[in-house]
Amino acid sequence: MTAAPGSRTPTSRTAYAVAALALLAFLAVPLVGITNNAIRLLLTTFLWVTTSLAWNLLGGVTGQVSFGFAVFYGLGAYTAGLSINGGVNPYAAIAAGGAVAAFGSLLIGLPTFRLRGPYFAIATIGVNEAVRIVMSNLEITGGASGLRLLQAGRFSQAEHYYAALGVAALAFLVSWRVMHSTFGLALRAIREDQDAAADVGVHPFRCKLAVHALAACLTGLAGGVFAHYSAYIHPDGVFAFATSTSILLMPVIGGLGTLSGPVIGAAVYSIVQEEMVVNFPQFHLLLYGALLILIMLFEPGGLAGLWRRLARRLRGRNAADPGAGIAAQQQPTGGGS
Amino acid sequence: MGLDDLLNLFVAAILLAGIYTTMSIGMTVIYGVMKMVNLAHAGFMMLGAYFALEMSERLHIDPLVSSVLAVPVFFLLGVATHRSMVRFVPVADEPTLPSLLLLFGLWLVLQNVGYGVWGADDRSIFSALTMATFQFKGIVVPVIRLIVFGIALLSLVALHLFLHHTWFGRSVRALTQNREAGQLAGIDTGRTAMLTFGLGIAFTGLAGALLANLYSFTPEFGSSFMLRSFVITVLGGLESFSGVAIGAVIVALIETFSILVVPASYQHAISFILLVVALLVLPGGIEGLLQRWRRLG
Numbered sequence: 001m002t003a004a005p006g007s008r009t010p011t012s013r014t015a016y017a018v019a020a021l022a023l024l025a026f027l028a029v030p031l032v033g034i035t036n037n038a039i040r041l042l043l044t045t046f047l048w049v050t051t052s053l054a055w056n057l058l059g060g061v062t063g064q065v066s067f068g069f070a071v072f073y074g075l076g077a078y079t080a081g082l083s084i085n086g087g088v089n090p091y092a093a094i095a096a097g098g099a100v101a102a103f104g105s106l107l108i109g110l111p112t113f114r115l116r117g118p119y120f121a122i123a124t125i126g127v128n129e130a131v132r133i134v135m136s137n138l139e140i141t142g143g144a145s146g147l148r149l150l151q152a153g154r155f156s157q158a159e160h161y162y163a164a165l166g167v168a169a170l171a172f173l174v175s176w177r178v179m180h181s182t183f184g185l186a187l188r189a190i191r192e193d194q195d196a197a198a199d200v201g202v203h204p205f206r207c208k209l210a211v212h213a214l215a216a217c218l219t220g221l222a223g224g225v226f227a228h229y230s231a232y233i234h235p236d237g238v239f240a241f242a243t244s245t246s247i248l249l250m251p252v253i254g255g256l257g258t259l260s261g262p263v264i265g266a267a268v269y270s271i272v273q274e275e276m277v278v279n280f281p282q283f284h285l286l287l288y289g290a291l292l293i294l295i296m297l298f299e300p301g302g303l304a305g306l307w308r309r310l311a312r313r314l315r316g317r318n319a320a321d322p323g324a325g326i327a328a329q330q331q332p333t334g335g336g337s
Numbered sequence: 338m339g340l341d342d343l344l345n346l347f348v349a350a351i352l353l354a355g356i357y358t359t360m361s362i363g364m365t366v367i368y369g370v371m372k373m374v375n376l377a378h379a380g381f382m383m384l385g386a387y388f389a390l391e392m393s394e395r396l397h398i399d400p401l402v403s404s405v406l407a408v409p410v411f412f413l414l415g416v417a418t419h420r421s422m423v424r425f426v427p428v429a430d431e432p433t434l435p436s437l438l439l440l441f442g443l444w445l446v447l448q449n450v451g452y453g454v455w456g457a458d459d460r461s462i463f464s465a466l467t468m469a470t471f472q473f474k475g476i477v478v479p480v481i482r483l484i485v486f487g488i489a490l491l492s493l494v495a496l497h498l499f500l501h502h503t504w505f506g507r508s509v510r511a512l513t514q515n516r517e518a519g520q521l522a523g524i525d526t527g528r529t530a531m532l533t534f535g536l537g538i539a540f541t542g543l544a545g546a547l548l549a550n551l552y553s554f555t556p557e558f559g560s561s562f563m564l565r566s567f568v569i570t571v572l573g574g575l576e577s578f579s580g581v582a583i584g585a586v587i588v589a590l591i592e593t594f595s596i597l598v599v600p601a602s603y604q605h606a607i608s609f610i611l612l613v614v615a616l617l618v619l620p621g622g623i624e625g626l627l628q629r630w631r632r633l634g
Binding site: 059063065067111112115116117118119121122123125126127129130133134136137245248252256283285286288289290291292293295296297300 | 368374376422425426431432434435437438439441442443444445446447448449450453560561563564567568571575600602603605606608609610612613616617
């Protein structure tokens with residue numbers, strides 16, 4: 001670890017500058033008159049960036065694999081949808097979606113995080129199925145036929161675009177703050193060795209609950225923005241197991257435990273998904289499964305890890321690696337390079 | 338609701354428990370030795386089901402016989418999976434992130450290969466036995482379920498003898514109890530892990546083929562059964578072979594009798610509710626509960 005929490009190294013100053021420039025560029029995008037379709041693609045990318053960064057906080061930084069993030073995405077979407085239909089201001093409704101998702105995360109985390117072992121990962125698979133089934137059968141949510149949102153006023157794509165950009169920027173800022181704080185250090189310590197972390201005063205149970213709630217809240221906000229934008233949601237979309245799979249896949253592709261990895265992963269995913277859905281609607285899950293296997297066998301650090309490895313080779317010397325992604329300690333024993 | 342009906346449900350639950358045990362034991366041996374949650378469980382069960390289908394349609398082999406044939410075939414498949422992928426991910430005392438994601442990816446691949454090869458249509462296996470039943474003092478027993486129960490029971494007896502009377506079985510039990518001590522005693526962990534993975538997949542394939550005799554299936558087949566296997570192994574205490582049988586009986590009983598009170602559309606959510614209850618009330622599983630009692634008594 002080269003950068004102590006909170007310090008301003010030259011790298012972090014460059015990173016601030018890059019992030020600020022990117023934000024300005026994205027703010028200007030709707031003004032320069034690109035096609036609606038490109039704006040839509042950017043909008044979905046922002047939503048995926050948000051969920052990807054959120055999953056990364058729990059899975060990448062803390063090392064707790066969840067297969068059930070669609071639950072939070074769906075809870076956010078349905079809370080926002082029902083509130084908007086009830087006449088609540090859309091942005092208050094989206095915020096409520098985040099709050100409900102965070103609350104839901106406690107219901108999963110409280111029984112499972114107290115235990116050692118694979119209980120959390122197993123429970124998340126179950127909770128995803130159970131919630132989808134309940135949502136498909138509830139009267140109030142419209143059941144399996146979905147929920148149509150009643151919206152006042154004209155549809156403005158730019159408005160939705162800025163909302164999505166807003167949550168993505170928020171997710172980025174939160175991830176940044178967390179990863180450069182003592183809280184982030186505690187999370188990383190839990191990932192490396194929970195017992196050692198507990199010995200130096202970290203409370204693993206509380207930390208896991210907190211980061212799970214934080215990640216769920218961000219995912220719920222993204223779900224809320226999605227519901228507000230698409231104006232129609234149904235359980236087999238937002239609560240689908242495939243949605244959970246996508247949410248976990250993006251940070252894995254990009255590079256777990258890093259800040260740039262999940263963003264890159266989400267961007268790559270959105271573009272590939274766009275092409276795949278048009279050309280091979282049947283086989284995108286096959287591709288994602290194969291990708292997961294290949295990444296785990298050959299480059300657990302994802303694209304960010306691959307980039308670091310290439311950069312190191314180009315420089316021709318074994319440069320110290322400040323990013324400290326997940327690749328460092330979880331290199332496969334025999335399958336790499 | 339007469340006594341006969343309750344008795345019928347009870348017999349049905351016990352018959353179900355047999356196949357549930359076989360289905361979950363594969364997951365338990367793999368977890369015990371390698372501390373990996375086999376998330377590809379559902380994929381291998383689905384392959385087992387289609388294996389029985391293909392054998393009966395193409396080679397006209399009885400589906401029950403081909404269930405037994407599935408054991409060696411899936412053993413080799415498991416060994417090959419271990420050799421080519423699983424042995425490269427790190428192991429620890431808890432499932433590692435790469436092992437979870439690798440096996441999850443394998444599940445996605447198997448499922449979608451299934452869609453590619455067999456399509457999304459519902460398939461089922463019909464044989465002369467499918468509809469046959471016999472009566473015993475007012476209890477109606479479907480013949481096929483009884484035979485499936487018998488095969489499941491035989492496989493468990495065979496596993497028990499294997500674990501207790503061979504050196505490989507001893508190393509499996511030793512590594513399950515204490516990995517480091519086992520290594521210190523000179524167990525070849527790599528080889529044991531490979532054979533264990535084969536063994537676990539063999540049982541998974543057998544269970545899939547047996548279940549194909551009872552239910553219709555699609556490439557999606559297995560995911561609800563995988564969830565049940567999770568619940569059963571958690572109830573059993575994750576690493577205990579006898580706990581699995583108890584867990585299977587509990588799950589089968591609750592599932593069968595819940596038909597009386599829970600609406601059909603929520604049936605699938607029952608496994609999950611059971612899982613949460615098990616985690617809250619019995620984090621160590623049945624086995625842990627028994628141990629606590631023994632210590633207190």
